[in-house]
Amino acid sequence: MKQSYAIETDNLTKYYGDFEAVRGLTMRVPKGTITGFLGQNGAGKSSTIRMLLGMSRPTRGNGRVLDFDIADEKQSIEMRKRVAYVGEDKRLYDYTTVRQMIDFTKAFYPGWRAEIEQKLLDEFRLPTDRPTKKLSKGMRTQLALLLAFARGAELLVLDEPTEGLDPVMAEKVLELVVGAAADGATIFFSSHQIAEVEQIADRILLIDRGQLVLETTLESISTDFRRIRGVYDSAPKPSALAIDGVTRIAVDGRVVSVMASHNAVTIAERMKASASAVEVMPMTLKEIVLESLKRDQA
Amino acid sequence: MTLFLKPNPASGVPIYLQLKEQIRHACETGALRPGDSLPGIRALAESMVINPNTVARVYRELEQEGLLELRHGVGAFVASRGTTRWTAARTGQMKAAQKSAKSFVSELRRRGIEPDEIRRLIDAELATSDGKMPMVG
Amino acid sequence: MNKPLLYKSWLETRTRFLTAVIVTLAVCGFFTLAHSWIESMWHRDLIEHPGYDNPPWFLRVVRDYPFYLYHYVYADFFQKIWVFLAILLGVGGLSREAAHGSAGFTLSLPVSRLRLFAARALIAVAELFTLALLALVAVSIGSWIMGLPYPIDHGVTHLAFLFLGGLIFLAASLCLTEFVEGENTPVVIALGGVGLLYFVMQPYVDGAPLDWFAMPFAIPKLMAGPADVTSATDIAWLGLFVSLTVAALLAGIAIHRTRTSDY
Numbered sequence: 001m002k003q004s005y006a007i008e009t010d011n012l013t014k015y016y017g018d019f020e021a022v023r024g025l026t027m028r029v030p031k032g033t034i035t036g037f038l039g040q041n042g043a044g045k046s047s048t049i050r051m052l053l054g055m056s057r058p059t060r061g062n063g064r065v066l067d068f069d070i071a072d073e074k075q076s077i078e079m080r081k082r083v084a085y086v087g088e089d090k091r092l093y094d095y096t097t098v099r100q101m102i103d104f105t106k107a108f109y110p111g112w113r114a115e116i117e118q119k120l121l122d123e124f125r126l127p128t129d130r131p132t133k134k135l136s137k138g139m140r141t142q143l144a145l146l147l148a149f150a151r152g153a154e155l156l157v158l159d160e161p162t163e164g165l166d167p168v169m170a171e172k173v174l175e176l177v178v179g180a181a182a183d184g185a186t187i188f189f190s191s192h193q194i195a196e197v198e199q200i201a202d203r204i205l206l207i208d209r210g211q212l213v214l215e216t217t218l219e220s221i222s223t224d225f226r227r228i229r230g231v232y233d234s235a236p237k238p239s240a241l242a243i244d245g246v247t248r249i250a251v252d253g254r255v256v257s258v259m260a261s262h263n264a265v266t267i268a269e270r271m272k273a274s275a276s277a278v279e280v281m282p283m284t285l286k287e288i289v290l291e292s293l294k295r296d297q298a
Numbered sequence: 299m300t301l302f303l304k305p306n307p308a309s310g311v312p313i314y315l316q317l318k319e320q321i322r323h324a325c326e327t328g329a330l331r332p333g334d335s336l337p338g339i340r341a342l343a344e345s346m347v348i349n350p351n352t353v354a355r356v357y358r359e360l361e362q363e364g365l366l367e368l369r370h371g372v373g374a375f376v377a378s379r380g381t382t383r384w385t386a387a388r389t390g391q392m393k394a395a396q397k398s399a400k401s402f403v404s405e406l407r408r409r410g411i412e413p414d415e416i417r418r419l420i421d422a423e424l425a426t427s428d429g430k431m432p433m434v435g
Numbered sequence: 436m437n438k439p440l441l442y443k444s445w446l447e448t449r450t451r452f453l454t455a456v457i458v459t460l461a462v463c464g465f466f467t468l469a470h471s472w473i474e475s476m477w478h479r480d481l482i483e484h485p486g487y488d489n490p491p492w493f494l495r496v497v498r499d500y501p502f503y504l505y506h507y508v509y510a511d512f513f514q515k516i517w518v519f520l521a522i523l524l525g526v527g528g529l530s531r532e533a534a535h536g537s538a539g540f541t542l543s544l545p546v547s548r549l550r551l552f553a554a555r556a557l558i559a560v561a562e563l564f565t566l567a568l569l570a571l572v573a574v575s576i577g578s579w580i581m582g583l584p585y586p587i588d589h590g591v592t593h594l595a596f597l598f599l600g601g602l603i604f605l606a607a608s609l610c611l612t613e614f615v616e617g618e619n620t621p622v623v624i625a626l627g628g629v630g631l632l633y634f635v636m637q638p639y640v641d642g643a644p645l646d647w648f649a650m651p652f653a654i655p656k657l658m659a660g661p662a663d664v665t666s667a668t669d670i671a672w673l674g675l676f677v678s679l680t681v682a683a684l685l686a687g688i689a690i691h692r693t694r695t696s697d698y
Contacts, residue, residue: 016697034349055542056697073694077545085543091536095446107439108544144540174347182340182350199305199313202349218349222312226425264425279418280425 006031006155006186007052011061014047014210021047023210024061029188029203034181036197036204037190038289044210045190046088049159053085066155081109084153088160090144094133098126098143102150111152120146123172137164149176156180158189162196174200194286204285206292214292216261218285225283226264229257230275240274243267248291259283259291301329301337304346314352321360325376326389336366336374437546440554447527447555452562455520456569462516463570466507467577470500491642501589502662504574509593510640510659513570515633517658520566521601522625524559525608528552529693534617538698548693552609556686559605567598592664596675600658603678604629606685613692654678 007029014022022044029035039045050056052065054076063070068079092101106112121128124142126135135143141164148156156177162170170193177187178200191197197204198218206214216225231254241249241256245263249256256275260267264280272278283291301324305316324330336342339357343350357374360366367377406416466473477497480487495502507513529551532538541551571590578585608625615621636655639645645653657674664670 033351050539050698053543055539057695073547077547080543080545083543085539087539087543089536089539092540093443093447093537094535095449096443100446104439104443105544108546147540171347175344178343178347178350179340182343199347200349202351218312219314222315280422281418282421282425 004031005029005064005067006033007063007065007188009048009052009061009063012048012051012058012063013060014044014051014056015059016047020210022051022058025207025210025212026061027205027212027215029186029205031186032181032184033203034177034187034189034201036201037188037207038194038197038204039190039207040293043207045207046159047210048207049085049087049157049190053080053083053157082154083157084148084151084155085157086144086148086159086161088163090137090141090164092132092140092144092147094131097129097131098135099128101132101143102128102147105147106150109151113150113152116152117146117150120149120176124169138166138169141165142169145173145176149180153185155186155188158187160190160192162191162193170196194289198285206289208293214288216288220262221283221285221288224260224262224264225288226260226268227257227281227283227287228260228264228268228271228278229255229281230271230278231255232275236274241271243270248294250294259288302342302346305348313348314356317346317348317352317356318360321356322365325365330376332376332378334376336376338373437550437554440546440550441558444527444555444558448524448558448562451523451526452565455523455562455566458516458520459513459566459570460573462513463508463573464577466504466513467574467581467583470503470581470583474503500578500583501585504585504589505593505659505662508570508574509597514597514655514658515629517566517597517601518604518629518655519626521563521604522608522622522629524562525605526612526622527555527559528609528612528689529696529698530613530616531618531621533698542698549690552690552693556609559609560602563601563605564598567594567601570594570597589664592670593660596658596660599675600654600678603654603682603685606682606689610685610689610692613689613696 005028008027010026012022012025013020025044025048037045037049047056051058052063052070054070054073058071065079066082068075070076070079093104096104102117106117120126120142124139124146126139126143126146132140132143141161145161148158158177161177162173165173174196177189181187181200189201201218203217204214204221205212233254235251235254236256238249241258243263243266245260245267246258247261248259250258256271258267258271268278268280302317302320305313309316321330321336330336336357337345339350339353343353346353357366357368361368361374364377367375369375403416406419407413411419474497477493481489481497492502492506496506497503529538529541529548532541542548571587571594574590575585575587604625607628608621611625612621615624632652633655636649636652639649639653640655640659645656653674657671657678660671661669
């Protein structure tokens with residue numbers, strides 16, 4: 001079973017002083033998927049990713065990436081031979097040229113994909129003899145992505161890969177992600193753009209204040225998730241809505257709105273017993289994310 | 299690639315259904331004919347910028363429906379005889395469905411139901427009936 | 436050792452190193468080529484102001500060329516510049532990269548943090564050693580051009596003192612940059628410390644007997660060495676041993692820090 005996960009964490013926790021950046025995060029990223037990692041700023045996405053890559057040490061809990069223990073330096077190095085990472089901060093070395101930066105990185109990866117390097121140099125029109133210091137922010141991001149995609153990695157961990165890119169370049173990056181996935185790589189990427197997650201991901205992890213609040217597939221969103229609304233004469237007892245699949249309940253006067261993660265048909269039938277005008281509506285990823293992040297949980 | 303349009307993730311219709319519908323449509327209009335080969339999973343995923351698993355799933359499902367033929371190691375092709383039969387039957391079905399939809403909608407309109415309300419009623423009905431998302435945008 | 440990492444460290448320090456080369460050649464070249472000019476100035480001074488109370492080293496500087504080099508180059512001006520250069524070459528590391536924003540990229544590479552540190556330390560030591568060699572070459576060639584006989588072993592001994600003593604400043608710089616965040620803050624702190632050190636220690640370098648409390652800070656005196664080295668007994672072996680141990684200790688602290696930090 002273990003082999004089928006590219007990333008798994010168990011109760012992963014990180015404190016920075018008194019601040020709990022990540023609180024008991026338990027999650028799985030199956031191999032061969034494109035998994036979108038969603039959450040607000042400061043939700044703990046980057047802290048989690050840094051722990052996975054061995055850049056910071058978990059306060060508690062543990063994690064495995066490609067079946068290597070993240071807290072063990074030797075195993076972490078073995079893991080990093082197979083993983084490509086692009087961080088939130090896409091700065092590179094100011095004292096090299098684009099060419100030197102590529103040659104330096106290439107030396108660490110025997111499986112370096114020269115054809116991808118060349119393709120991206122052409123597509124991004126990166127001037128190889130230009131000092132990286134003099135690249136625009138967009139070009140720097142492109143170079144960072146080139147250095148990641150050409151590694152021929154089994155797992156790509158991308159922290160906000162399209163941030164700061166224009167729509168054309170952002171689409172180009174998504175195309176690269178799709179291409180890497182078609183080559184068999186697992187992709188784990190964080191993003192603020194729900195639309196791009198919806199476009200390419202097949203799985204979603206949503207975290208809030210360092211905890212997992214939603215783990216689902218895009219398929220399940222279209223087939224299982226529903227918003228069900230009923231108009232009640234008198235407010236229903238909470239027990240009346242304690243039905244399998246009900247994940248959120250909002251009451252506004254006579255209207256009760258429920259988010260169902262599955263089992264929508266049964267829930268609607270049960271609500272029809274005491275409510276008039278029960279409506280069942282499909283939900284978009286955006287609606288589900290916003291609903292899951294609402295703080296006043298019933 | 300101009301055969302298929304990039305899917306619109308914001309439309310509310312799942313991407314895999316959008317792709318499936320596009321392939322069906324291409325077969326119905328004759329843009330794709332029996333024996334024609336479809337793009338490889340990788341090429342189609344990259345050009346449409348969608349998940350390769352999604353493309354694979356659509357090809358598999360269309361194979362089960364008899365529209366496509368997957369030849370191992372070669373690629374996906376529009377099924378030779380299956381298609382014509384499929385399209386003919388399908389076209390007939392769609393024509394009949396269109397007719398009943400027309401009379402159903404005009405009946406509701408006569409009763410004073412607004413178009414938006416009709417849409418919502420249909421969505422709600424579809425969402426509970428078979429677990430699949432409605433195709434109405 | 437990992438070649439790409441050495442290459443990275445070289446590229447990172449290249450500009451600083453080349454600046455250091457120019458400064459070294461300029462300072463060593465100046466004190467050799469300008470010897471006759473400085474000497475004639477002091478002569479005139481002696482004649483015009485016979486009543487002046489001159490410091491103890493003064494008369495010998497005028498008469499003795501190796502002592503002149505000892506005084507101006509190894510014990511005073513060049514030594515202070517040397518310490519500054521050693522600190523400059525030691526600046527770098529993951530904390531600095533974190534402040535700059537490239538730490539994420541570096542840490543994603545499949546190498547240990549120990550190796551990252553080792554590459555940076557090795558390049559810095561090699562650069563400092565090269566500077567010492569260049570200083571020797573500059574002093575020797577300058578003396579030859581000016582027709583001043585200069586025994587090579589005098590130069591070798593004193594530059595060896597400077598190199599070995601300089602390692603402690605290099606190690607301190609390697610260490611400080613792992614602890615203090617920011618791209619330039621560690622340099623400012625290090626230079627402040629060095630300034631204070633020389634303010635307190637210069638009288639001892641100039642010949643005052645060493646007070647007990649100044650012993651642990653006697654590196655400037657150690658780096659200057661005795662004016663005349665005639666046998667192995669003239670060399671402060673214990674002092675060298677202690678200073679190298681401290682340098683190794685500082686490197687050890689830096690390694691521990693970089694291996695246990697969160698970036």
